[in-house]
Every structure is written in structure tokens, then in C-alpha cells.
Amino acid sequence: MKILLTGSTGYVGKLINAGLGHRWDITGASAHAIPDARNFQCNLADAEQVRQLSKQISPDVIIHAAGDKNLARCEANPAGAYLANVQTTINLAQSFPDTRTIYISSDYVFSGDRGSYREDDALGPVTVYGRTKACAELAGLTLNPQFCVLRLSALYDEKATFLRFLRESLTRGEAVNCFEDAFYSPTYFGDFLIVLQHLVENPVLGRRIYHACGQRISRYFFAKLFARAANLESSLIQQGSRITENAPFIFADISLENTLTCESLDVSVGRHQEYLSFLGLTR
Ligand SMILES: NC(=O)c1ccc[n+]([C@@H]2O[C@H](COP(=O)([O-])OP(=O)(O)OC[C@H]3O[C@@H](n4cnc5c(N)ncnc54)[C@H](OP(=O)(O)O)[C@@H]3O)[C@@H](O)[C@H]2O)c1
Secondary structure (H helix, E strand, C coil), X not given: CEEEEECCCXXXXXXXXXXXCCCCEEEEEECCCCCECCEEECCCCCHHHHHHHHHHCCCCEEEECCCCCCHHHHHHCHHHHHHHHHHHHHHHHHHCCCCEEEEEEEHHHCCCCCCCECCCCCCCCCCHHHHHHHHHHXXXXXXXXXXXXXXXXXXXXXCCHHHHHHHHXXXXXXXEEEECCCEECCEEHHHHHHHXXXXXXXXXXXXXXXXXXXXXXXXXXXXXXXXXXXXXXXXXXXXXXXXXXXXXXXXXXXXXXXXXXXXXXXXXXXXXXXXXXXXHCXX
């Protein structure tokens, strides 16, 4: 199967290449890729560059994982966020109008006040990042009948920034404050790849919006689980509050729920405790 993977140089793109590159014929495209037989350098926010790209390749499926996920940068530069997240999606939908496209989206399309958001819940983004991701979802779903959305919570593997920070701080004996009043549903990279593989390889599934996420958990308890699994000093993880520490982009409960996805793809996802035990042993 021929795949065009946008954002191939990014964190998500590299996970896809490493985990599923053996199954598919993947061609990458990103703004600063080093061009070679398998990679295009292409600013996807530039409609003409995307048109040229569409003349050079005809993929069976596009996985659109290019974008800007830096919340502070998006807030400071909404126009840049629009280009990276929305315009890239519009350009792909217009230049590849009949190509099945899987858009990697985010839990930030929801407001983050009540949590357990379902695939069919109404959107309510409150950050620039979230608004541009929501806008990209709607644009893609409108322009391309073969467009579907795969929303993730924070992805984690052994290289995840948060886990590396925890490991390094706890190894140095430094205490770490983690919010006990902020819930989310972090996505284990293996679960993400299972869901993505199903979406790519099963063209007709009947739904257009999917969630790949883990169980709802507080940031504090997630850190505790990792510290215990990695045999690090878990008493150094201390309870913090997103309210007293004034964390602007951390919400009370931005967790996703995935029952509709699991039922329609016939998959089940695992438990953070098992995954963190595995990652705790991986250095
Ligand atoms: N990581 C997560 O936990 C997570 C969770 C939920 C959703 N997502 C979504 O997944 C997507 C990718 O996230 P990531 O973690 O892989 O981010 P990342 O590491 O920052 O990578 C971003 C990728 O997008 C490419 N890109 C950005 N603007 C582009 C443009 N105008 N034209 C072409 N390529 C462009 C970058 O290319 P260059 O490096 O070549 O510039 C890079 O390959 C984002 O849209 C994000 O919303 C990520």
C-alpha cells in the first residue's frame, strides 16, 4: 500500500515510520525534509507546492501528521498556527480530493472542563492550537468525502519528553510537582499504531472520527505509576495544582473516551500500568 506521510520528520511521523514502515510503502513529506527517493521537501501551507506534489505521487492513503502542536507558539502567532494546521489540510484536500486521508488531530479540540469526550461530542476548543485543529477537522471532512479524523491525547513512548524529564529529575533526586487536579488520557504509541493500521488497511469502516487514547488518569498518578515502574523514588513526585501554579494550557479534564472507536474497529487498548512497567525497564 502506498502511503504519503506528512510530517514525516516529526515525533508522530517517526513513530509511524518506525512502527509501520515494514508494512507499507511510505513516502514522507515535510517542510524541512532532506529530499531523497522516499522524502519530499514541501511546504504544505503553499497550495502550489502541494499541487506539484500531487503530480509526482498518487498514494492510496495520506496520513496527515504535519502541523504545529506548540501551544505557546500557536497562541503567540495565530496566523502561523492557521497555516500549519488548517491551510496544510485544505491544500491536501484540494490537491488530493479523492484520496483517503487520515488526519492526526488532538484532544485540544475539546474545552477540557468535563472530560471523557466521545468521538461524536460537540467541539469547543479554547486555545488557538485547539481552534486550528478543530477548523482543520471540519475543513477536511467538508472538502474530501474520504477524509477521516484520528484524535490522540498526549502520545507516549520511551522517548516522550515528560517521561524523560521525570526519569532525569528523579534520578538526580529532585522533587517534581505533578498536577493532581488535571486529568487526561495519554495515548500509548503502540495503541496509536494499532488503531492507525486498522484505519489504513480497512477502507470502509462507517465512521469518520476516531479516538486513540488510554484510560483517564491524573497527571500526578500517571507520574507515580511511571516512577514505580522504573524503580525510581516515587515519593519525589509531589501533588501540585494547576490552579495554584497557574498552568495556562493544562485543563481540569481533557480526557478522551474511545468506545465507538474500539467497537467499530474491533480493537481493545491496554492499561497505563502495563505499558509504563514496560517503558520503565527501557532506557
Ligand atoms: N505528539 C503528540 O503527543 C500529539 C498528540 C495529539 C496530536 N498530535 C498532532 O500530530 C501532529 C504532529 O505532531 P508531532 O508531535 O509529530 O509534532 P512535531 O514533532 O512538531 O512535528 C511536526 C511535523 O510537521 C511538519 N510541518 C509543520 N508545518 C509544516 C508545513 N507547513 N509543511 C510541511 N510540513 C510541516 C514538520 O516538518 P519539518 O520538521 O520538516 O519542519 C514536522 O515534520 C500535530 O498536528 C499534532 O497536532 C500530536
